[in-house]
Amino acid sequence: MGQYKKFKGTQDIFGEESKYWYFIEKKSREIFLKYGFKEIKTPIIEPTELFKRSVGESTDIVQKEMYTFEDKGGRSVTLRPEGTASVVRAYVENSMINLGSPIKLYYIGPMFRYEKPQAGRLRQFHQIGIEIFGTDTPISDAETIILADELLKSLGLKNYKIKINSIGCKKCRPKYREALKEYYKTLLPNLCHDCQKRYETNIMRLLDCKIDREYAKKAPIIIDHLCDDCKTHFNKVINYLDSMEIKYEIDPKIVRGLDYYSKTAFEIEHTGLGAQSVILGGGRYNSLVEEIGGKETPAIGFGMGIERIILALKKENVEIDNPEKIDVYIAYSGENTDIEALKLSKMLKNEGLKVFLNLSERSIRNQMKHANKVNAHFVAIIGENELKTDTVTIKNMTTGEQFEVEKFWVPQILKEKSLLE
Secondary structure, three states, rough: OOOOOOOOOOOOOOOHHHHHHHHHHHHHHHHHOOOOOOOOOOEEEEEEEHHHHHOOOOOHHHHHEEEEEEEOOEEEEEEOOOOOHHHHHHHHHOOOOOOOOOOEEEEEEEEEEEOEEEEEEEEEEEEEEEEEEEEOHHHHHHHHHHHHHHHHOOOOOOEEEEEEEEEEOOOOOOHHHHHHHHHOOOOOOOOOOOHHHHHOOOHHHHHHOOOOOOHHHHHOOOOOOOOHHHHHHHHHHHHHHHOOOOOEEEEEEEEEEOOOOOOOOOOOOOOOOOHOOOEEEEEOOOOOHHHOOOOOOOEEEEEEHHHHHHHHHHHHHOOOOOOEEEEEEEEEEEOHHHHHHHHHHHHHHHOOOOOEEEEOOOOOHHHHHHHHHHEEEEEEOOHHHHHHHHHEEEEEEOOOOOOOOOOHHHHHHHHHHHHOO
């Protein structure tokens, strides 16, 4: 056992596990590009103030979960706990408003939160997300949800539910907060410690508390308190989803944990994941760009947790090909066979085959053992006899079949056999 170990709540990703990451990232990029999105990469470290302003001082993320430290210049630095604030900061700082609206961006990368590690919840976790800046239309909300649905379907997932709500705007939300305060006032002594604090700081979060669920069931519903503008907006979003035959549920308990959301909020839950069932969440945030120093700009987006998507894929037994599989292992032994092996390796790779060339001094027998360990489909063997006859011996590692081929025909025969099996 080595002297050093990874931190709690982090993981090493390799071997069979890698195929899930490759698959999810590849599919996501394909869908995003199809919808006209462009990639953005933002720094992992940001000024702490960015998250205090955007995520909200009263949220659990800012109060309990951020990795914050002082750098050598005395500045307060935070490892990003979520993706949206960083993308908004980049949008404002780089004057992307001049690129024409709406602008569609997507990101893929690690986030950091100091919370109790459990299945689907890590201290370094990874998110894939999209953001659309510069439009407040209900059709942009609908397209965001339609995209999320198409993305999950393209990954092969079936057992999920789309839940949507409207959480109002600056005009109608204060009245709703008052209605909540009135409802919870007499219940306050019975609430959990966190909810007693949230009663003053962030009362809407009482609705998604895991402990005080029973009280939330009878709480006033925000849809009943929407202003005419928010009501019309929400009805149009629903009409678009209905016209596209997207299945969804209206869930008044969806409030989103972060302060910057307004109007449409949505979550997608996987039915097989228990406590960590939310695999994707998002919504509209029309005041955030202005909050962190830009011009008033409406925006909408979502974030999806890669680790939770992997749990969902495994739960549904979705079959995924391993992109790292080896088509051909090249084994060789004898004088000058190494040069022929190098040439064959190049020839096969030029034909698009995945090749593992033996790089160690070991016997043919041990090379065959190694080929087995790296799960090579075929082994191409060059010995002194093959060198004389300008041939290559091919062994199928699945069936055990072995045959000799003229060197010139090796790429074609291996490609044909790989396609047939």
